[in-house]
Ligand SMILES: O=C([O-])[C@@H](O)[C@@H](O)[C@H](O)[C@@H](O)C(=O)[O-]
């Protein structure tokens with residue numbers, strides 16, 4: 001009989017190269033911070049997880065990892081009880097991130113120990129591959145004091161269409177998302193309209209990350225209606241977005257204001273967001289994300305998946321989860337095309353015709369590349385920052401730049 005008890009949990013912080021992508025909070029720093037979680041069972045099976053590499057999550061993981069020894073990898077109730085005990089003062093937000101990071105590795109260990117894929121453990125595969133969208137960003141040509149990257153500068157509609165063309169040609173994406181909240185809204189709408197002209201059949205979305213005032217969005221609605229399949233976090237908060245949702249039939253989507261279970265009742269009460277962009281990294285792992293999908297099904301909410309800069313363990317987990325979720329109503333987000341580093345053997349998971357096939361093999365179906373893990377950990381150790389700070393990075397390019405949410 002396989003011994004499924006956890007013998008050890010190892011957490012390795014890593015930093016991987018990230019291009020100068022822009023959003024409402026500023027500009028991506030040259031390296032994104034992440035963590036790789038290894039859950040090792042008494043029988044020596046290793047399950048993998050990937051999560052944030054910020055100080056709070058790393059400290060939370062360090063505090064709770066020792067208390068998981070002896071826990072069976074099937075015991076999710078035990079995991080959450082131990083997370084609560086190890087992090088008594090932590091806000092729900094942090095507990096969900098820390099427990100969720102370990103939870104994914106527990107599923108992978110269970111799958112590897114029993115010869116089953118995570119998608120099967122989560123309820124069974126309902127789609128052969130998972131569709132993702134082309135995730136477009138405005139960007140600088142290169143990081144401050146660095147040479148331009150291959151994507152070059154993207155600040156105009158023409159450059160945006162070129163970026164989209166490269167991404168669609170390389171990966172076959174069907175839907176297109178524009179990260180907005182960076183330039184004046186009318187300039188961003190012009191970008192979106194240029195994308196519509198260039199890709200007449202592509203479902204489009206725009207995401208200013210809460211960066212627009214309610215009155216701005218209300219003024220823009222006539223141009224957005226018929227142009228986008230959903231409008232993502234146009235303004236700040238549940239109340240502000242409810243005002244907008246009341247004024248339009250375009251569904252509003254969020255990965256900012258409905259991000260834990262307690263946000264669901266006020267969202268339903270105010271009818272603010274009709275699409276939830278789930279994310280297993282902050283909803284508490286794969287089981288919690290399946291539960292969220294069920295809640296969305298019952299209450300008639302649309303569902304898709306949010307992304308942050310990530311590597312292949314996360315993409316594999318997102319793919320297994322999405323492949324086991326019947327009511328996934330829109331193509332998921334992924335930052336993967338922007339990443340040049342990888343931490344799994346064999347390199348990045350292929351995106352073909354805009355979709356990722358569920359990796360073969362037990363568990364998540366991916367294996368850690370230990371040489372790359374070591375190199376990316378070396379990057380982390382050499383960095384002088386320990387938290388994401390897009391605002392400071394932005395001011396290296398635009399010294400007078402001011403943060404605002406809403407801003408425009
Ligand atoms: O990578 C970014 O700059 C995004 O803005 C990311 O931080 C967001 O969390 C995300 O992708 C979103 O959809 O809001």
Ligand SMILES: [Mg+2]
Pocket residue numbers: 207209232233254255256306
């Ligand atoms: Mg978003």
